[in-house]
Each structure stands twice: as C-alpha cells, then as structure tokens.
Amino acid sequence: MDMNQQMRKTEKEWQGLYSPQFEHDNCGIGAVVNIRGQKNHGIVEKALKIVENLEHRAGKDAEGKTGDGVGILLQISHNFFSEVCEKSGITLGAEREYAVGMFFFPQNELKRNQAKKMFEIIVEKEGMDFLGWRKVPTRPEVLGQKARDCMPHILQAFIGKPADVEKGLEFDRKLYIVRRIFEQSNDNTYVSSLSSRTIVYKGMFLVGQLRTFFGDLQNLNYESAIAVVHSRFSTNTNPSWERAHPNRLIVHNGEINTIRGNADKMLAREETLSSSRLESDLYRVLPVVDTQGSDSAMLDNTLEFLMMSGLELPLAVMAAIPEPWANNDTISQEIRDFYQYYATMMEPWDGPAAIVFSDGDVMGAVLDRNGLRPSRYYVTKEDELILASEVGALSVPEEKVVQKERLYPGKILLVDTVRGRVFSDDEVKSYYASKQPYGEWLDSNLIHLKDLKIPNQPVPEYSDEERTRLQKAFGYSFEEYRTSIRDMALNGTESTSAMGVDTPLAVLSDKHQPLFHYFKQLFAQVTNPPIDAIREKIVTSTTVYVGRDGNLLEENGENCRVLKIENPILTNTDLLKIKNISAKGFQVAVIPITYYKSTPLERAIDHVYVEVERAYKKGTSILILSDRGVDENHVAIPSLLAVSAVHQYLVRTKKRTSVSIILESGEPREVHHFATLLGYGASAVNPYLAQETIHELIETMIGKDYYAAVDDYNHAVLSGIVKIASKMGISTIQSYQGSKMFEAVGISEEVVCRYFTGTVSRVGG
Known part of the structure; x- marks a missing residue:
C-alpha cells in the first residue's frame, strides 16, 4: 500500500483512541532544494508530492471541495518564461534581467483595466520598462464552488531591469517600492509576488488542485532549484485566495501569539527607522505591516521590509525569532551578545511556529524557542535537502539518504544555493554574531x-x-x-x-x-x-x-x-x-x-x-x-x-x-x-x-x-x-x-x- 492510500485509509477508520479529526491540527509545510543550485523540474514535482501527501494538515469546507489554501514558492524558471513569453509577444532579457509579478485582479473588467494601467504607470515612473501581461493558464473547473465564486483574474506582469541596477536584491528592492506604491493606490488587487528571483503560485485549493489548476506547474520546462510548499489549516482567520501561503518570503506552520503587540510596535517603530538602502524611498513603503493580514502575513511583511532595508534575510529571521538565550549556558558569549543587542530594539515574535523562508538564493528554516512545531529533513546523495513538517511526506529510498535530522527548538538551518552548501545553526549564528563588536557596544551603552x-x-x-x-x-x-x-x-x-x-x-x-x-x-x-x-x-x-x-x-x-x-x-x-x-x-x-x-x-x-x-x-x-x-x-x-x-x-x-x-x-x-x-x-x-x-x-x-x-x-x-x-x-x-x-x-x-x-x-x- 502506497503512502497516499494509507492516508486515505487512516482518514476513514477509527483505531482505538485515535480519531480522524485529530489529523486536522495545524498547517503542513515542506521544501525541496538542490544544494548546488542546479535547476530541474524534479524539484517542482517532489515539492508538489509533499504537499499532496500533507492532505491531513490542510483544512477544507464541509462539502470537501474547497480548501483553506495551498501554494508553492519557486525560483523563476528562465527557460520556461522565455518560451511562453515569446509566444505571447513579450521579449525578455537574460536570466534575472527581468522580474515576474503574480497578480490577483478583480473579475470586473473595468476595475481590472484601471488597476493594470495604474501598475504600468508606476513601473514607468520608477524608471523601469514594463514588458507586458500574460494570462496564467488555469483550470477553474477543478475547484470547488466556494473557491470559484471568489476566484480572482490571475495575470503575470513582466518588468525589465534598468541597466544601472544590479541583479538580485538591488533590483528586487526597486520592485518592492513599486509594489508598495501600487498597493497603497489600489485596494482591489493582490500581488502574490513581484521579484526577479521568486514567484508564488497559490489559491483556495485542496492539496491535489494546486498541480491541476496551474498549467505552468505541469510543464516539464519549468525548472527550479528551490521549491517551498504549504497546505493551510486556518486557525486565526477565514480562508481566502490572498491568505493562502506561501507569502512572499515565508511559509509558516503555527501561530504568532503576540501578534497584536508585534504589529503595534512595528508600526510605531516607523518613526525611528532610517535606512541607507531605501533612503528617500522609505516613506513610500510605509506602513510596514498590513494589519488586515494574518499573523504570518504580518511577520512576512516585517521580514521583507528588514531585508529590503539592508538586513540579510537569515539575520532578520534570527532577530524576530531568537532562540532562548538569556538562561542558556550552552551558547557562546558572542552569540549571547548578538541576541542581547537585538533584544534591546525588538521583542520576539513569540508562539509555536515552524517557518521556512527563501529569497530565491537561500532557503532556510527556523523553529520557535519551545520547539512546539515539528520540522524534519533529509539530505540525499543527489545533493538535495528535503524538509517537511513530518517524516514520510516524501518517499526517499534509504540507500539515497546521507543524513536524517530534525530542527531543534530555537535553531536555524540554511541552504545557500549560490555557495552550494548547507550551513548548520552554529555556523549561521557564529557568522552573524562575529560581524560586529556587539559585546563592546553593550558594555559601553547598556x-x-x-x-x-x-x-x-x-x-x-x-x-x-x-x-x-x-x-x-x-x-x-x-x-x-x-x-x-x-x-x-x-x-x-x-x-x-x-x-x-x-x-x-x-x-x-x-x-x-x-x-x-x-x-x-x-x-x-x-x-x-x-x-x-x-x-x-x-x-x-x-x-x-x-x-x-x-x-x-x-x-x-x-x-x-x-x-x-x-x-x-x-x-x-x-x-x-x-x-x-x-x-x-x-x-x-x-x-x-x-x-x-x-x-x-x-x-x-x-x-x-x-x-x-x-x-x-x-x-x-x-x-x-x-x-x-x-x-x-x-x-x-x-x-x-x-x-x-x-x-x-x-x-x-x-x-x-x-x-x-x-x-x-x-x-x-x-x-x-x-x-x-x-x-x-x-x-x-x-x-x-x-x-x-x-x-x-x-x-x-x-x-x-x-x-x-x-x-x-x-x-x-x-x-x-x-x-x-x-x-x-x-x-x-x-x-x-x-x-x-x-x-x-x-x-x-x-x-x-x-x-x-x-x-x-x-x-x-
């Protein structure tokens, strides 16, 4: 009996004190990454299999045809988009010389055209070339009625990189400003992602509908070295297309219990923030947090803002979700000083949480300080790291497994596809803790x-x-x-x-x-x-x-x-x-x-x-x-x-x-x-x-x-x-x-x- 059959059997049967309803306890997360950054469609396929096998961690309506939300974050596949855009009459540059935006527009044609025109104007005013729109191939007939009733009109936008802007984060920073200006001038369109490195496909799906709804994901030419998936079980908010994960940087299994205080302080903090990276553009991206979003969306807003303002993504994650350091005698003084320094400026985003994050170059995962959400991973002989919220989400032959491990409370895992290696918790924290003389600063000022x-x-x-x-x-x-x-x-x-x-x-x-x-x-x-x-x-x-x-x-x-x-x-x-x-x-x-x-x-x-x-x-x-x-x-x-x-x-x-x-x-x-x-x-x-x-x-x-x-x-x-x-x-x-x-x-x-x-x-x- 294969894994899917076993799960279906488990859902139907009571076994002793076990009840099938206990399966619906929280979200499912997963990630597959080629450590050396080699893109292939197999990464996408394996990630889709993980999320399909996490059906017991996904919410659905009483009818059983509409899900709480399922999605996947991928690297932008240059081979795929070059081919499909050429057919649409859109000319793209070289890899990472352009960006792709995923938009949820209203079904009303007039409102949609107004929003599209507004976005095009903003792009051009910010000194970038708008290359064109592409209608994303979809199959609405596979969805439940509730999902179809509120389904947006899904389009992709393509933007050319200015010649004087560097590839990667600097280009993404320009795109971040464009998106924030657009979001503040338009309230009926949601931007799932807008980046030169990553793209997000998501919606109100059952786990099996993600693959069948989006034609792009079935195309063998779609290649990626990073794939992050999420199946949602709504605990704090009602399901919607926008609230499905992944967010723009993270997927999140758990709850941020302190979210009201975190959001209040992040909004209040805007008065004291200044960034040499955003400089005069800082006021245009405020407010940092959209308080109408879910707890994980607000955390994603914060991490994205910190990254665009100059903090490296793993550093931003460590500052927001620190390990328990005050009473922990097992960590070095350097790491303790690092956490003490950031604690003076920002409170922990506290609560049971397993978080996977990616900016398209690195993929990382972090566990809350109590370790109340499971997160396990394999490293294989094929230089792949496979992570999920439980063992068995993807069948891997034993002879191909090099390492089996789990994330520990407060610990972080990082895969850098540019450098082609996995960094341990101690390596990541020691690297950031040694970048500045935090101990001297604390001795002089605290x-x-x-x-x-x-x-x-x-x-x-x-x-x-x-x-x-x-x-x-x-x-x-x-x-x-x-x-x-x-x-x-x-x-x-x-x-x-x-x-x-x-x-x-x-x-x-x-x-x-x-x-x-x-x-x-x-x-x-x-x-x-x-x-x-x-x-x-x-x-x-x-x-x-x-x-x-x-x-x-x-x-x-x-x-x-x-x-x-x-x-x-x-x-x-x-x-x-x-x-x-x-x-x-x-x-x-x-x-x-x-x-x-x-x-x-x-x-x-x-x-x-x-x-x-x-x-x-x-x-x-x-x-x-x-x-x-x-x-x-x-x-x-x-x-x-x-x-x-x-x-x-x-x-x-x-x-x-x-x-x-x-x-x-x-x-x-x-x-x-x-x-x-x-x-x-x-x-x-x-x-x-x-x-x-x-x-x-x-x-x-x-x-x-x-x-x-x-x-x-x-x-x-x-x-x-x-x-x-x-x-x-x-x-x-x-x-x-x-x-x-x-x-x-x-x-x-x-x-x-x-x-x-x-x-x-x-x-x-």
Missing part, C-alpha cells in the same frame, strides 16, 4: 537598573491615616489585604487557585469593581499548547528594556543605549533610581494621572495626552504615569485606562518606540492587575500602595524584614505573570508587553475602540 546608584533622597512614606485613606480610595478589600498581599509577601508565591475563573462577572456586580476585573485572560487552545513555565524555565525571560529604541536598520553601538530591568515590578527605591537617572540618552518625565473630581474623565485623559506630547517634544524617553496625590479634591484615572490610552496614543502617533511607559500607582495589588497593565503597554509597574500595605502588615501579620517581604511580593507577582503568559504560549515578558491578550466583558464598544484598540469584546456594557 545600563542595568541594579547598577544605578541610589540617590540621596527619601522614599515617600505615608502615615497610618494617609495609608488607610488611600486604601479606601483605591478600593482595597479586606480579603485582598489579608490574603492576597499578605500571602505573597510572606511566602513569595501566589495563592494556589484553579486555572478557570468562576467568579461572577464584574459587570453584573452591585459593588464597584476595579477596571482590571472587566478583562478576562485568554488561554491557549486547539493547536496552541500552553508552556510549563516552571520545568521549561530556560525558555522564559522576565527582562524588559526601557528607553528610546534604536534604529533597527543600521547597526551601531548607540542603538543599545537603554535601561535593562530584570523584574518589571519595581520597588520604591527602583523607581527613585529611574527618576534620577543621569546617564546620557535618558530623560525622565513624571505625568500625573490624577484630576479634579468635577472634571469629566474623557477631558482628563485628553489632558494626559497633551502632557505626554509636551514631554516627548522635550526629548523624554521614559514616561512615568503617577497617581500619587489623590486627596479629597483629586481622584485617579483608573491605572489600566491611563496606561492603555497613552500606549495607544503613542502607537497612533508613531512615538511608542521612542518612549517607554512606567506606572507608579496605588491601584494594582493582585497578579491579574499587573498582567493587564503589562499586556496593555506598561514596561514596568511600581505598586507603591501595595508595598506600603506590606509595611503595615510587617507590624501585625508578617514576622520578617520589610525589604525581604517586598522582594518576595514582587517575585510572587512576577511568577504569576509568567504563569499567565505561559498559559497563552508566550515565553517572554518583553513579547507579552502590549500584546493585549485579554477579552473585555461589559465595557462599551466606544471605550474599547478608543482606549483598548484591538481588544476582543463580544459583550459590551
């Missing part, structure tokens, strides 16, 4: 909070009467006072509780509830496993970086001039040190988030925006939002509302990566409170009233040193946040920060849209 001197100033303290008044003002309950704060300060751990939340909804309560309680934590589910943060401590990191982010596109020492904080729950002394920091490149501003109680809350928030803008213009890099000063005339803006409102304001105005937010508040005291504050944009939190309450408890209920009790309380809070993040499959606090991994219940749609943008809210208030 500042550690623990190394800052304590200023000769008193830490603010409250009398018993003032403390009691503030506890009432911030809604402290006896239960929180007696159990939550006391237990964490006494034992250094959060009280044990069930994973589920069965407490009544805050919106239904007769009593005043803190805003935190209107937000429910999201949990990993289906294909997205939670992490055991205790046993897998090596992959977790609690470090955050405060200050102005450096320019990600240009490597220099000043980029890492930030403040490193190991625990984002700050003591009063920690905050005092930050307020008085005098190091070059740091400027701190304290913004009050209190207001006269007769003032409308909306106006008070608008006033905070004004103060934030004023501080930014003065060069502030650290904003401290403080609610100290609550009295009989002044009340505090709810701290979560203040943090999220300022965070979203800075994202909208593209200032977020120029300014860090630290909260000084008497309101947070439970782990969930801190988790929401970090999840909505705070870099660190100083719970001054909770720590004052510990001072009071020392005298009555806790028989230990005050500073030890505060450290234990902070440690308990941090451990609780790590546990919450790990339930969502997130490993680092840096990635969790701003990720908005909550659902709002009982808050009006207007408030959510304005101040908690992007938050799931099924039930308003």
